[in-house]
Structure formats: structure tokens, C-alpha cells
Amino acid sequence: MAQVKIKARVESQVQLADGVYSMELLAPEIASAARAGQFISVYTKDKSKLLPRPISLCGIDRERGILRIVYRVAGAGTAEFSAYRAGDSVEIMGPLGNGFTLKDKKAILIGGGIGVPPMLELMKELSCERTAVLGYRDQQLFLKDEFEACGPVCVATEDGSAGTKGNVLDAIREQGVQGEIIYACGPTPMLRAVKAYAQEKGIECYISLEERMACGIGACLACVCQSKDVDSHSHVHNKRICKDGPVFAAEEVEI
Numbered sequence: 001m002a003q004v005k006i007k008a009r010v011e012s013q014v015q016l017a018d019g020v021y022s023m024e025l026l027a028p029e030i031a032s033a034a035r036a037g038q039f040i041s042v043y044t045k046d047k048s049k050l051l052p053r054p055i056s057l058c059g060i061d062r063e064r065g066i067l068r069i070v071y072r073v074a075g076a077g078t079a080e081f082s083a084y085r086a087g088d089s090v091e092i093m094g095p096l097g098n099g100f101t102l103k104d105k106k107a108i109l110i111g112g113g114i115g116v117p118p119m120l121e122l123m124k125e126l127s128c129e130r131t132a133v134l135g136y137r138d139q140q141l142f143l144k145d146e147f148e149a150c151g152p153v154c155v156a157t158e159d160g161s162a163g164t165k166g167n168v169l170d171a172i173r174e175q176g177v178q179g180e181i182i183y184a185c186g187p188t189p190m191l192r193a194v195k196a197y198a199q200e201k202g203i204e205c206y207i208s209l210e211e212r213m214a215c216g217i218g219a220c221l222a223c224v225c226q227s228k229d230v231d232s233h234s235h236v237h238n239k240r241i242c243k244d245g246p247v248f249a250a251e252e253v254e255i
Contacts, residue, residue, distance in 0.1 A: 004029050005093040010084045011066060017140035019073045020114075021082045022058070028065025030094045035060070036122040037099030037185075037208055037247045040067065043091040044077045052093065053077045056185070056208070056246075058117035058143075059124075067094075070117035070143065097246050100183055100206060104128050108179035108203075110168050110194055111135065112186025116143055118208060119185055123150045131177050135168040135186065169197055179203065188255055195250040205250035 011024040030040065034057055041052035059068030073079050084090060100122050107128055111119040112135035120143055123132055132147045133154045139161035147153045155163030156171035164171040168190065171177070184194045185208035198205035 003094055003096055005091065006030070007089045008067070008092050010086055010088040010090060012086050013082075013084055015082075016070065016142035020070065020140075020142050021073070022068065022070045023081065023084065024059075025067045025069070025090065025092065026065055027067050027092060027094075030092070031060055031062050031065045031067050034062075034067065034095035035099040036102075036125050037118060038095040038097050039118075039246065040069065040092045040094035041096060042069070042077075042081060043093075044080050045090075046076070046080065049077060053081070054096070056118035057095070058120050060121055067092075070114075072114045100208070100247050102126055103181055103204075105180040105204070106130070106178070108133060108172070108177055108182045110172075110182060110184035110186065110190075112168055112184075112190040113137070115184075115186030115190070115208070119183065120146055120150075122183055123147055131179065133168045133171050133177060135171070135190065136162070138162075167193070169193055172197075182206070182250075184208065192255050195255065198250055206247055207250050207253075207255075208246045209248065209253070209255070 006027060006029055008025040008027040011026050013021060013023045016022050039054050039056045041054055043052045055069045055071050057067060058070040071078055073082050102125060105128055107126055107130040109119045109123055109130060109132045116134050123130060131152045134144060135156045138157055138159050141155060141162060144153060154171045154175045154177055156166055156168050157163055164174045182198050182203055182205040184191055191207045195205060195207060
């Protein structure tokens with residue numbers, strides 16, 4: 001199914017941590033086709049702001065037609081979204097991008113910061129043995145209990161207030177987490193380290209890149225990254241993160 005642009009109804013919104021919000025949207029046209037790792041573009045009501053905000057899907061309830069997004073307030077657009085309440089409407093477009101490929105291998109799911117939310121739907125959709133390794137700034141461990149309902153969880157915090165002090169790889173090493181495949185989403189330095197770790201261990205690895213996007217459909221080339229192969233659209237060694245990704249096999253892209 002191609003992406004559609006619709007007016008979705010806000011079903012609920014709650015604050016999970018400082019500046020972090022969870023919103024549920026009634027959007028059956030998108031929920032029916034969406035899968036883990038994809039995202040939606042969310043449009044503000046301020047007509048002076050033409051570009052939407054891309055937000056990853058944290059949850060997909062196809063039966064109820066509900067999409068869940070968990071986002072951090074980072075500017076005027078997301079600040080506007082955080083004020084929405086049940087019954088409000090918001091214009092969205094989706095599903096966008098390519099999601100995760102589900103494989104029946106012992107999996108390590110790695111999420112860092114606002115890269116944690118998209119890993120929750122993946123955790124639910126995988127049927128294999130899986131462990132989530134989640135990285136936070138501090139002890140505000142948003143979504144941790146929901147991951148724990150699906151399987152084992154290891155935590156790393158930058159300040160050492162919970163779990164392993166350090167980053168997600170520190171937690172993997174300290175707690176002896178092992179797997180045959182890695183799925184990861186988070187800031188670029190984290191993904192770069194995860195890619196190197198996977199190469200060192202000979203583990204298959206898929207990463208979801210975080211990047212500022214503009215159009216969300218691959219037309220503007222504002223969110224390109226270097227790639228191993230030549231892109232059929234631009235004819236250079238580039239991949240459009242919004243269109244060709246955001247999920248890539250780690251060896252496909254240079255980060």
C-alpha cells in the first residue's frame with residue numbers, strides 16, 4: 001500500500017518522562033499497512049511551518065486501527081503536538097520508509113534515547129528469542145516495563161543511576177548478552193559503534209538511522225547518507241534515509 005495523507009484523531013496522550021510523550025492516533029488506513037521500523041510524517045497546524053515532523057512508530061494496533069508514537073519535544077512543532085488531547089485531530093502521512101526485516105534468529109534489540117520507542121513494536125512482532133538493550137540518559141526509563149512484558153531487558157544509563165553505567169555496548173558486555181542478529185535504532189555515534197561491534201563479532205546487523213528529514217518521501221534529497229552501492233535515483237553513492245531506509249543492513253551504509 002502506498003502512503004496516504006489523512007486527518008487522524010488523537011485517542012490519548014500521556015507524558016512518560018521529562019519532555020517525552022506518548023500519543024495514540026486513530027488511523028486505520030495507515031495502521032493496516034504499517035510495520036515495525038516505519039514512520040509517519042506529522043503536520044503542525046501552523047501554516048507557516050510547511051514541513052512535517054517525521055516520527056517513528058512505537059506501536060501498531062491493526063485490529064483497532066491505532067498508531068502509537070513516542071517522541072521527545074525538540075522544537076515548536078513537537079511542543080505543539082504535546083499539547084494535543086483526546087478528540088483533537090492532526091494531519092499525518094504514512095506509512096513511510098522501509099521497516100525491519102523479521103528473521104527467526106536469536107536477536108539483540110538495541111535502542112538509545114528516542115531510538116528506544118521504535119524497538120518496542122519490533123520486540124512485539126518478533127517470535128524468536130530476543131533481548132532488548134536500552135540506553136538512557138538517567139533513571140527515567142520510559143517504556144522499560146513494556147519491553148519487559150515481551151522478554152529480557154538490559155539497561156544502560158549515562159549517569160549510572162540505573163543498570164550499567166555507560167552505553168548500550170557496555171551493558172551488552174557486562175551482562176553477557178549474545179545473539180545472532182542485531183537490530184538497532186539511536187543516535188549516529190551509537191549506531192557507528194554497534195556496526196563496528198557487529199562486524200567484529202560476525203553478527204548480522206540492521207540499523208535504523210536518525211536524520212533530519214524534509215519531504216519524507218525521497219524527493220528532496222535532504223536526508224542522504226553515503227552508501228556502498230550507487231543509488232538509482234541520484235546515480236551516486238547515496239541512500240535516501242526517508243525512502244530507502246530508515247532501516248538498512250549495516251554494511252549498506254557509511255556512518
